[in-house]
Amino acid sequence: MASTSTAPAAPAEPRVNRLGLPILEYRGGKTTLCAGCGHNAISERILEAYFDLGIPPEQVAKFSGIGCSSKSPAYFLGRSHAFNGVHGRMPAVATGALLANRTLHGVGVSGDGDTASIGMGQFVHLMRRNLPLVYVIEDNGVYGLTKGQFSATADPGSVLKGGAVADLPAIDTCALAIQLGAGFVARSFSGDKKQLSALLHAAIAHGGTALLDVISPCVTFNDHQGSTKSFAYVKAHDEPLQELSFVPALEEITLDHEPGTTAEVTLHDGSRLRLRKLEAGYDPRQRAAAVARLMGAQAAGEVLTGLLFVDPLAPTLVDRLGLPPEPLATLPPERVRPPRAVLDAINASLR
Amino acid sequence: MASTSTAPAAPAEPRVNRLGLPILEYRGGKTTLCAGCGHNAISERILEAYFDLGIPPEQVAKFSGIGCSSKSPAYFLGRSHAFNGVHGRMPAVATGALLANRTLHGVGVSGDGDTASIGMGQFVHLMRRNLPLVYVIEDNGVYGLTKGQFSATADPGSVLKGGAVADLPAIDTCALAIQLGAGFVARSFSGDKKQLSALLHAAIAHGGTALLDVISPCVTFNDHQGSTKSFAYVKAHDEPLQELSFVPALEEITLDHEPGTTAEVTLHDGSRLRLRKLEAGYDPRQRAAAVARLMGAQAAGEVLTGLLFVDPLAPTLVDRLGLPPEPLATLPPERVRPPRAVLDAINASLR
Amino acid sequence: MAPAVNDFSLQVATVNGSGSQSSNSVLLRALFQMGIPVSGKNLFPSNIAGLPTWYTIRASRDGWVARKKELDLLVAMNGETAAEDVAALRPGTPVVYDAPLGLDQGRADLGWYPVPFDALVAPLAPDAKLRKLLRNMVYVGTLSRLLELELPEVELAIGRVFDGKPKAVALNVAAARAGFEHAGAFTRPPGLAARRMDATRGKIIVDGNAAAAHGALFGGVTVLAWYPITPSSSLAEALIADLAAHRRGPDGTPSYAVVQAEDELSAIGMVLGAGWAGARAMTATSGPGISLMGELAGLGAYAEIPAVVWDVQRVGPSTGLPTRTQQADLLSTAFLSHGDTGHPLLLPGSVEECFTFGHQAFDLAERLQTPVFVLSDLDLGMNQWMAEPFRYPEAPMDRGKVLGRADLERLGGFARYADVDGDGIGWRTLPGTDHPRAAYFTRGSGHDERAGYSEKGEVYEKNMLRLARKLDGARALLPEPVATGAGAEVGVVAFGSSDPAVRESRAQLAAERGLAVDYLRVRAWPFAAAVRDFVAAHQRVYVVEQNRDGQLAGLLRLELAAPLAGRLRSLARSDGLPLDARTVTDAVLAHEEA
Amino acid sequence: MAPAVNDFSLQVATVNGSGSQSSNSVLLRALFQMGIPVSGKNLFPSNIAGLPTWYTIRASRDGWVARKKELDLLVAMNGETAAEDVAALRPGTPVVYDAPLGLDQGRADLGWYPVPFDALVAPLAPDAKLRKLLRNMVYVGTLSRLLELELPEVELAIGRVFDGKPKAVALNVAAARAGFEHAGAFTRPPGLAARRMDATRGKIIVDGNAAAAHGALFGGVTVLAWYPITPSSSLAEALIADLAAHRRGPDGTPSYAVVQAEDELSAIGMVLGAGWAGARAMTATSGPGISLMGELAGLGAYAEIPAVVWDVQRVGPSTGLPTRTQQADLLSTAFLSHGDTGHPLLLPGSVEECFTFGHQAFDLAERLQTPVFVLSDLDLGMNQWMAEPFRYPEAPMDRGKVLGRADLERLGGFARYADVDGDGIGWRTLPGTDHPRAAYFTRGSGHDERAGYSEKGEVYEKNMLRLARKLDGARALLPEPVATGAGAEVGVVAFGSSDPAVRESRAQLAAERGLAVDYLRVRAWPFAAAVRDFVAAHQRVYVVEQNRDGQLAGLLRLELAAPLAGRLRSLARSDGLPLDARTVTDAVLAHEEA
Numbered sequence A, B: 001m002a003s004t005s006t007a008p009a010a011p012a013e014p015r016v017n018r019l020g021l022p023i024l025e026y027r028g029g030k031t032t033l034c035a036g037c038g039h040n041a042i043s044e045r046i047l048e049a050y051f052d053l054g055i056p057p058e059q060v061a062k063f064s065g066i067g068c069s070s071k072s073p074a075y076f077l078g079r080s081h082a083f084n085g086v087h088g089r090m091p092a093v094a095t096g097a098l099l100a101n102r103t104l105h106g107v108g109v110s111g112d113g114d115t116a117s118i119g120m121g122q123f124v125h126l127m128r129r130n131l132p133l134v135y136v137i138e139d140n141g142v143y144g145l146t147k148g149q150f151s152a153t154a155d156p157g158s159v160l161k162g163g164a165v166a167d168l169p170a171i172d173t174c175a176l177a178i179q180l181g182a183g184f185v186a187r188s189f190s191g192d193k194k195q196l197s198a199l200l201h202a203a204i205a206h207g208g209t210a211l212l213d214v215i216s217p218c219v220t221f222n223d224h225q226g227s228t229k230s231f232a233y234v235k236a237h238d239e240p241l242q243e244l245s246f247v248p249a250l251e252e253i254t255l256d257h258e259p260g261t262t263a264e265v266t267l268h269d270g271s272r273l274r275l276r277k278l279e280a281g282y283d284p285r286q287r288a289a290a291v292a293r294l295m296g297a298q299a300a301g302e303v304l305t306g307l308l309f310v311d312p313l314a315p316t317l318v319d320r321l322g323l324p325p326e327p328l329a330t331l332p333p334e335r336v337r338p339p340r341a342v343l344d345a346i347n348a349s350l351r
Numbered sequence C, D: 001m002a003p004a005v006n007d008f009s010l011q012v013a014t015v016n017g018s019g020s021q022s023s024n025s026v027l028l029r030a031l032f033q034m035g036i037p038v039s040g041k042n043l044f045p046s047n048i049a050g051l052p053t054w055y056t057i058r059a060s061r062d063g064w065v066a067r068k069k070e071l072d073l074l075v076a077m078n079g080e081t082a083a084e085d086v087a088a089l090r091p092g093t094p095v096v097y098d099a100p101l102g103l104d105q106g107r108a109d110l111g112w113y114p115v116p117f118d119a120l121v122a123p124l125a126p127d128a129k130l131r132k133l134l135r136n137m138v139y140v141g142t143l144s145r146l147l148e149l150e151l152p153e154v155e156l157a158i159g160r161v162f163d164g165k166p167k168a169v170a171l172n173v174a175a176a177r178a179g180f181e182h183a184g185a186f187t188r189p190p191g192l193a194a195r196r197m198d199a200t201r202g203k204i205i206v207d208g209n210a211a212a213a214h215g216a217l218f219g220g221v222t223v224l225a226w227y228p229i230t231p232s233s234s235l236a237e238a239l240i241a242d243l244a245a246h247r248r249g250p251d252g253t254p255s256y257a258v259v260q261a262e263d264e265l266s267a268i269g270m271v272l273g274a275g276w277a278g279a280r281a282m283t284a285t286s287g288p289g290i291s292l293m294g295e296l297a298g299l300g301a302y303a304e305i306p307a308v309v310w311d312v313q314r315v316g317p318s319t320g321l322p323t324r325t326q327q328a329d330l331l332s333t334a335f336l337s338h339g340d341t342g343h344p345l346l347l348p349g350s351v352e353e354c355f356t357f358g359h360q361a362f363d364l365a366e367r368l369q370t371p372v373f374v375l376s377d378l379d380l381g382m383n384q385w386m387a388e389p390f391r392y393p394e395a396p397m398d399r400g401k402v403l404g405r406a407d408l409e410r411l412g413g414f415a416r417y418a419d420v421d422g423d424g425i426g427w428r429t430l431p432g433t434d435h436p437r438a439a440y441f442t443r444g445s446g447h448d449e450r451a452g453y454s455e456k457g458e459v460y461e462k463n464m465l466r467l468a469r470k471l472d473g474a475r476a477l478l479p480e481p482v483a484t485g486a487g488a489e490v491g492v493v494a495f496g497s498s499d500p501a502v503r504e505s506r507a508q509l510a511a512e513r514g515l516a517v518d519y520l521r522v523r524a525w526p527f528a529a530a531v532r533d534f535v536a537a538h539q540r541v542y543v544v545e546q547n548r549d550g551q552l553a554g555l556l557r558l559e560l561a562a563p564l565a566g567r568l569r570s571l572a573r574s575d576g577l578p579l580d581a582r583t584v585t586d587a588v589l590a591h592e593e594a
């Protein structure tokens, strides 16, 4: 035993997940986003999460709208199908695809412009429907791809490079989603590797729509002094609600937890999200309180992060429609074309 | 004196308002909506309010989308210009018109389908902008004009005539508006003449967007047992927050009011809305609390009516843009075409 | 054109929401059951209740089912429009009317048949609401006597219309009998009569929207995303009923998903998502919805995603006349979206074709990997048409070019947009395909054969030329035009619901002027080669269509070489009413005899 | 075609975000200041930083400003594309390159000019970021020596480009000098040289978007509602800057409102609302936005509301190539929206016209009471063009037919949609007009002359025919086509940014083959009568345009009678690069010499 441990190390085998796949198989194309863009960090966290959870990349479907953020699905999970649609319409496209094939793991990436401006209608209605989808907003308070106009999540008082000052109330997509009935709502920061990672794992394990609003600074157009979506600002004003860790479905619970300060949420697939409360009294199962807390945070200029709300049992659109377990898309003809007798009966009823 | 009081009454002069106009001058065309439709009652309250307040009908501009509700501007204020646009886009049209002519009193009428389905994006962004506009949603939980499909404000569990049961969370336009930063948000009932009337007066007197969600039963498609938007249901579940009375700007305060239970809101034009609290502790100036209370009401199946939120000082879009007092539309040429010297300077800068 | 046995048109003028629809269906059915060809057209206002509505039933021993301009009998139930309705009648026309309206005080040259509806229904039911409905069945009885409609057939029809509700049947039969009895005192109007014949045996009566829904049902639709809009809502609603009835497993599990979307942008987005994932997905809408779908329709065409979109056309522009018919979305739908975009159009001309295109549209969309638009209209979609019974689709579904795991194992990979077969159509994979090389990246931005992002000019242009080839190749796959007649000097081209009027007009032209006219009904765009040939074979070709701008003529001009294009004469016109033969005949003659 | 004095095209290959834009502007300006006709085109990727970008400057003593296919000098700053860039060059082409790239190892037939950029900027600034920017000014200095650009002009240009920032000017001048000094050791490439001439006196350099913004400024725009999209954003942003600078009162009160809308549906909705209320309102967008505006555009046309919509076209379909140029929204914009809808199009062909149409569009929209679409494109809108200085609009604004209170008092009332003047255009009132009869009801549904709701067929049809007359009448009001040449057998028709290539091609055809070609540039749709006359006057008419489907040719086919339509030959093509003369010449010759 001692000998093996002291022998010269064999060339390190790449780490593989439970499917035996190395992380390379979860990577995508080379990013064309700016060096340092928050979106790139999020891509990394996303692909790691699918790798960690051992989800076959072929079972994942990626969706996005238009924007720098919406380009990012090209930069992770190259072995997954992707649908990069038009501006603001990711929710509808994802809805259609995931109804057609409910066995897919859907992940949607959008921007704050894509979601909170042009896409607001679809966002609201997706939240209501609770479609099983991980919905990531890469939120930089600005339109990156069109070169730096304010988006609707820009905080009032936030200053653009050119000097323009945001003067309208900022839309808080998380507060909206909670109010609209969403089942899993969280906020994080592209620079907080640990928190974002835990939330992404949990989001993937969740059964319905999991909204993650991730503050993701735009280094080119909105990372300066005066911006409230800069790395510096978010670091200074981040108020994490919990310290989070994700426990996969198969793992035993090994840590003890102090009652009252640590809670656990059991997710759809049996995995658990463990929350060590940093803010006493915050209970992410109380819809109205969560909205109120978020509204307070917004008024105070805090960036409240962590698991904001969760209801693992909220019925999803797939539940409501009672879909069969297999994909509708590939049901055999005999299940989708009724027999001749049915047409005969229809004809008879019209005679 | 006695003689005049006992003399045969002279033919009653029609009651006129402070402009000397009889109410007839505030009426519109004959309604083509169903007899008994809640929308007709709302039309009456609207025209009475403009009459009472003595606003010249020429100074009012009416806006609407598409639906039975959106037809109703044809049935009031026939002396006012009207823009009946396309489905869901009333907010944008009203925004353009009221920026072009800020001196107009804008009133928009929409339906729950028109606002909460196709129009959700524009609704959200109008609320953020706080455009001076009275925005009335004639809310019947159903698409009347297309013959009775559920709208997004239908409460889960509510049953359609054909037997279909609503299963998605209902969108509460008032809770959304408050969260989004709107300055005046109220809910009422087409059948509650007094409350609706007071709220309409106050809405017209308010300076920014005044959202009124008025439950307005559709007698043809959604007034049956099992509906939560029927006359019977609303009457049974109405929870008025206050008893309201409107005090015009010019009137002296004459009533005493018991401290603690009666409050007054002074509106943009100096008029006041007097609130006798029916729900102790409800303060319509607390945004987060209002949202929480509404979410609670929704969960409990209550129809919470009254003034839900008000902030008379919230800056409007017109304030933010710093518009001149007169209409942009008719500024004289010399104020909108810069002089020759400006073009010369531009040319010089490009040489 | 005097009314004759089994050749007349009668109209019921009433207000909507008054429940006359059932009575009119009974009339229609009774004639149909007697073997007489019929058609029924509802002219209704864009509101819910209380406004004037006219229902017209045409009986035609020759089988003509187009709208007929002349009325041969009026039932005047609506005091508001009665004066105007009556003023338009030809002398001698019989008018059945609500007695208290006192219409006979007006024209002396009409046949007056007063019926005291309220008095007749008074004994039948205590409930006022119910009595109001029953009034309508009274005129059915009256007409039955005046037209010699067989009462047992009327009663059978009542049974069908109030299917499974014995109390309703009994009450309505009683009302019809009351009307029948009352008419015993009348002298029958001369000429007008129904006589049993044998021209409807085996046929069905149905509206185009229901037919389209049935077609989609048998086309194996699995995802329907829709947003209500007149006159397409009844298509979606019929399909929902069909799916609920015929597409659930033994345990009730549905083999479909239906979503009422929040608007048309969302509806088409869902359809594209579903089509991309391999489902047979569709939506149904009308003009305003088509306009809203523009951006996503372009994405569908450029990213090559199967989708089926029904446009049940109504009168535009804008909100227009939502309850009137028109064929004016042709040009804007063919090129819907910015950039060089083109979409195959299917143009059903009958309820039978609403059914067949209802399933074939999926085969075509999946074969061509592109959104296919089916342009019906309000007349076809919402009115009642006689038809041959629907024919079960014998051909297996064509799911198009899809590579599965085994294919990928054999091939080692694939290039999504490579034109391997020379038809411009690439092979696709479905998400979820269990092979490491199955994935590709779908986007509406520039892409190369392997679906990789590309801004290269050559790559872009090559791809665009392939797409043009694909659309060009669609000509051969889409339904061919239907040609009637041969050898005449004059031809007519038309499409969709103009068909019955054009067919009848041909007969008029032949009978009244001895003018032979060949006829080509196009059923799809891009046009088949036969369209060119038809134009080439005729000196003058009249293009008949129900719009202002001559949109079909325009599409023809865009495709035909100049000498042929010169033969086209546009006879485009629309006032929102279904086209009638006389209008076509007059328009052709105005040119031919000029 | 060998490069010659004042006749060459040079390209800088770099990556975006590296700050080469200022250097390229300095080069362009220096040439311009020397009196040499120039144009500058930026070929940039659809991302923000780090991807290949090419900037091309053409100097042309003959004044040609179209893209030139052949490069006469390359500045290779981008290692990633250097191999490909170099491979495409003709033998003998000089290449200035970043020395560490070691490019001279490749082709021996090129002229190699290595420049150690990093070494040269090292002494100039301690900050690495700044040094990276300065590298670009070094090549300006190098080129200045190689091309014999006058150094004082270069320094003057630096002063202009870094306007008002003395430190930046000094640093950049130092960098340019370093490059100039370094080039002292080089042998100048043969033939290539800049020599002072006098062909730019009084001219300006500007991009079409800025020109359009200036035009709108002087057109008295009061409401701008927009949503960012390449390549139109810079139009809106330039206008915002213009308004802030020139349209505030003495107390700072603006005479305008600008709203960044939440999307394009909202933007056009706001514009229609504002236009209805009497403002001069506009928006600017590109293809995807146009598609989204379909429904509301139809409303605008049918309800007759003035609006100005700029479509700065980019490559479609769908998201397409957002940073490449195309002219492919013509057909879909002309008929944007369902139903029989048509919109006047303005087609500016130069930055001067971007300015003039920028103000005239408002006159036309208010005169015609309808949305007017101005179709520019990325090449025109975002590239640098020489131009005559903008001319102050002398004519007073035409606010169209508006009745005020006094008019109403005189008239007693009005009928909004009555054709009182025989031009199809009614009189309108503005909301707020203080007269009890001023109001009317605007709607997208059927309406009569008094704007009352109507579903009557005759009323509908009459109104639609009036609208058709109005659009037809627009021909006479819209800018006329520009004709060049007369009497040739062959004609060319083109529009928009194709103009410079067509003009140059005419010269090529004449010089190289002795082929005289007349040229008509259309500037609006519906077409003026002169368009018909031009086609009638030529045996063969080539229709040159930058799209795949020949959309201008299509619009011509829709309007021209058949014998004339037969003379059209479509030369449509687009790969996203601005059109060049050689492509036109070759295409014409391929037909003429076939």
Ligand SMILES: Cc1ncc(C[n+]2csc(CCOP(=O)(O)OP(=O)(O)O)c2C)c(N)n1
Pocket (backbone or CB within 6 Å): A066, A067, A068, A069, A070, A087, A110, A111, A112, A113, A114, A115, A138, A140, A142, A143, A144, A145, A146, A151, A218, D227, D228, D229, D230, D264, D288, D289, D292, D319
């Ligand atoms: C219909 C339409 N309108 C506008 C655009 C232009 N556009 C591209 S990306 C974008 C905004 C992107 O902002 P966001 O979603 O915040 O993404 P980011 O680039 O900031 O990550 C816009 C307006 C478009 N592509 N399509």
Ligand SMILES: Cc1ncc(C[n+]2csc(CCOP(=O)(O)OP(=O)(O)O)c2C)c(N)n1
Pocket (backbone or CB within 6 Å): B066, B067, B068, B069, B070, B087, B110, B111, B112, B113, B114, B115, B138, B140, B142, B143, B144, B145, B146, B151, B218, C227, C228, C229, C230, C264, C288, C289, C292, C319
């Ligand atoms: C783009 C578009 N889609 C659909 C329609 C059809 N449509 C007309 S009214 C309406 C819904 C109206 O519902 P609501 O706003 O609740 O008004 P209500 O009739 O109930 O008062 C719909 C879907 C339309 N006119 N335009």
Ligand code: SF4
Pocket (backbone or CB within 6 Å): A032, A033, A034, A036, A037, A038, A039, A068, A069, A140, A144, A145, A217, A218, A219, A220, A221, D048, D049
């Ligand atoms: S512009 Fe901003 S959002 Fe876009 S890639 Fe660069 S840093 Fe990221």
Ligand code: SF4
Pocket (backbone or CB within 6 Å): B032, B033, B034, B036, B037, B038, B039, B068, B069, B140, B144, B145, B217, B218, B219, B220, B221, C048, C049
């Ligand atoms: S259908 Fe309903 S909403 Fe429409 S008018 Fe009738 S009662 Fe009112």
Ligand SMILES: [Mg+2]
Pocket (backbone or CB within 6 Å): A067, A111, A112, A113, A138, A139, A140, A141, A142, A143, A144, A151
């Ligand atoms: Mg953003």
Ligand SMILES: [Mg+2]
Pocket (backbone or CB within 6 Å): B067, B111, B112, B113, B138, B139, B140, B141, B142, B143, B144, B151
């Ligand atoms: Mg409603």
